[in-house]
Amino acid sequence: MPELPEVETIVRGLDPAVRGRRVASVEVLDPICLRQPRAEFTRLLAGQTILAAHRRAKLALFDLSGQATLAVHLKMTGGLTVDLDSDEVRRFARLRLNFADAGSLVFTDVRRFGYCLALPAGSLESWPFFASLGPEPLDLSPDAFAALFTGRAARIKSLLLDQTVIAGIGNIYADESLFRARIHPQTRASDLSAARLKRLLGHLQQVLRQAIAENGSSIRDYRDSGGNPGAFQNRFQVYGRAGQPCPACGTCLRSATVAGRTSTFCPKCQK
DNA sequence: ACGAGATCCTGTCAGC
DNA sequence: TGCTGACAGGATCTCG
Numbered sequence: 001m002p003e004l005p006e007v008e009t010i011v012r013g014l015d016p017a018v019r020g021r022r023v024a025s026v027e028v029l030d031p032i033c034l035r036q037p038r039a040e041f042t043r044l045l046a047g048q049t050i051l052a053a054h055r056r057a058k059l060a061l062f063d064l065s066g067q068a069t070l071a072v073h074l075k076m077t078g079g080l081t082v083d084l085d086s087d088e089v090r091r092f093a094r095l096r097l098n099f100a101d102a103g104s105l106v107f108t109d110v111r112r113f114g115y116c117l118a119l120p121a122g123s124l125e126s127w128p129f130f131a132s133l134g135p136e137p138l139d140l141s142p143d144a145f146a147a148l149f150t151g152r153a154a155r156i157k158s159l160l161l162d163q164t165v166i167a168g169i170g171n172i173y174a175d176e177s178l179f180r181a182r183i184h185p186q187t188r189a190s191d192l193s194a195a196r197l198k199r200l201l202g203h204l205q206q207v208l209r210q211a212i213a214e215n216g217s218s219i220r221d222y223r224d225s226g227g228n229p230g231a232f233q234n235r236f237q238v239y240g241r242a243g244q245p246c247p248a249c250g251t252c253l254r255s256a257t258v259a260g261r262t263s264t265f266c267p268k269c270q271k
Numbered sequence: 272a273c274g275a276g277a278t279c280c281t282g283t284c285a286g287c
Numbered sequence: 288t289g290c291t292g293a294c295a296g297g298a299t300c301t302c303g
Contacts, residue, residue, distance in 0.1 A: 113279065259274085260296085
């Protein structure tokens with residue numbers, strides 16, 4: 001559920017709060033959240049100072065002194081909070097980095113799909129998942145965006161969700177941007193004109209920027225680094241609204257499975 | 272190259 | 288009240 005805007009919100013909140021703080025100890029509360037042996041993970045983190053927090057795709061990345069990088073994928077229900085010791089955080093804490101000054105950075109995850117990975121100096125770029133990521137949608141020009149889809153017969157929504165094609169988009173922002181661009185999610189990418197793709201990029205970027213400005217979307221689990229919900233869920237026009245009237249024309253919104261995901265769309269507006 | 276389906280995981284909610 | 292099953296979905300895998 002945390003997609004690009006949610007991860008961006010979390011990281012923007014974390015960055016000033018974790019910069020310059022030294023990891024005094026590493027508490028692995030649930031080993032399933034690690035993608036490597038615990039000893040290796042701990043060795044790479046313990047004693048290191050966090051230099052910065054930033055985002056790539058849906059990954060939260062922490063640059064460490066000693067040139068290592070901590071990568072955290074939140075998947076559906078993961079969260080990162082700093083110096084927050086609520087009941088919720090304690091209940092679902094999977095990893096706790098205790099700082100030398102007594103605060104902590106905690107990775108929480110209800111469904112336990114998320115993971116943490118410590119990468120030694122220079123190995124981030126050779127990590128296959130990282131290396132396979134497509135471009136950031138907010139950096140793309142219309143021409144570069146259109147080039148991603150030329151000759152692709154797959155459904156446009158499948159490609160928007162494919163992180164190797166374009167990074168950071170999940171079900172929410174795919175559905176919302178396709179609705180705003182009036183494109184049916186099952187349209188084959190190769191059937192879209194350059195003009196329609198340009199329009200899609202415009203709406204995609206607008207939706208992502210607005211969602212970041214509103215601190216992301218909270219369906220049920222998502223919280224920012226301070227434990228606060230986002231507000232963009234109040235702007236949803238189609239996501240999660242099947243059976244309700246289309247905000248543009250009043251037609252009953254429908255849902256169908258596309259690329260294994262529930263897709264909600266207006267059968268009249270989206271062609 | 273693409274799609275469909277299974278997999279992982281657990282809280283929530285509808286239905287009986 | 289309490290149980291059961293459906294559902295949520297990012298990434299990865301297998302199979303067709």
